[in-house]
Amino acid sequence: MGIQRTVMSFERDFTQIPNAWLRDIRLSRRAKGLLAELMTHRVGWHISIASLQAAGTEGRDAIRKAIAELASLGYLEVSQARGGRGRFNEVEYELSEPTGVGFSVTGGFTDSGATDIGESDTKKTISTEHEREEDTLVREFAEFWYVYPRKTGKADARRAFKSIRRTTELSTIMAGVRGFALLQAGGDKRFVMEAAKWLHGRRWEDEEQIPAIESRSPAETPLQLTQYCSRHPDYVLDFRSGECASCERQRSEVAS
Structure with a gap:
């Protein structure tokens, strides 16, 4: 039997x-x-x-x-x-199975077709740290993209941002992009360079001067168009919703 x-x-x-x-x-x-x-x-x-x-x-x-x-x-x-x-x-x-950075040729499976089991603590730690780094980059790029004045070429911008962050502090990039956004406020976005070009050119290092605010009328003053969140001072408020990107993200996490 x-x-x-x-x-x-x-x-x-x-x-x-x-x-x-x-x-x-x-x-x-x-x-x-x-x-x-x-x-x-x-x-x-x-x-x-x-x-x-x-x-x-x-x-x-x-x-x-x-x-x-x-x-x-x-x-x-x-x-x-x-x-x-x-x-x-x-x-x-x-x-097909991608073989780029961060991917295994076997896609996480053994030669026999079974899933890998019994991973070492070291491998698990490295994997966890890598996931945290990726999550951090996603959040940081979202902050950058929210401020950058032109919203085209996002995929190229994401790759450029990831590359630049290896050598440049986020605070430096954000300070530069906020200044650039002020310079471009009220202008035709079609003539603003795409974010990837701005990042690869390290344009935050340019010595452009923001025109004196006192000499301009309120309608011409870019700062009149930009306010920062009281809860998250590093984030720009969206005048339509009254929230910054961080506020919206937190609200979405609570809702989910």
Whole structure:
């Protein structure tokens, strides 16, 4: 007499995704959601953009942007075969494991396909410290982005900020960006350089002078447009909500 192990119905309803993938600060939450959805399908499954569009609320353009984002960071690879007369067929993508900074080629799994267990205390400590550093960078960049006057090129700005923070104190960067925001207040944001260029050029070191406030009318005074939070003096108030970025973040954490 014996007992046979059979396949249970619920075993088809679970998905394994490395934590590092869903915590990748380079990815937008839309791209992470698409990545998670793709991982729910079995190996060999083919899914079209049209079917993704039909299964959700995002339009074709939004899905294409998320796909391009995943491809640019190594989560998807282009697989384009040639058809008749040597012409390329329609572009296809394949899921792949990113091998950039902070990622393992095996995606956190052993060669046998089982998850790693029995990690050493040292490895756990390093992993925890790395996660804390990443969380800190996310918060710091959010502070910087909230103040910077032009809101384009965010992904490039995030990468530039991460690089600059290795050698420059946050207080130095924030003091510089606040001064720059004052200089640009009331101007056409289209002519403001993107944040990545500002960071790579270390423009906070420029010796630009803010025009004397006394000589300007209230309508021309940039300081009239900027107030700092009484609870968080390093943060600029949003005149529409009456809160700073830190206030909004704390309120969101309490609500969740």
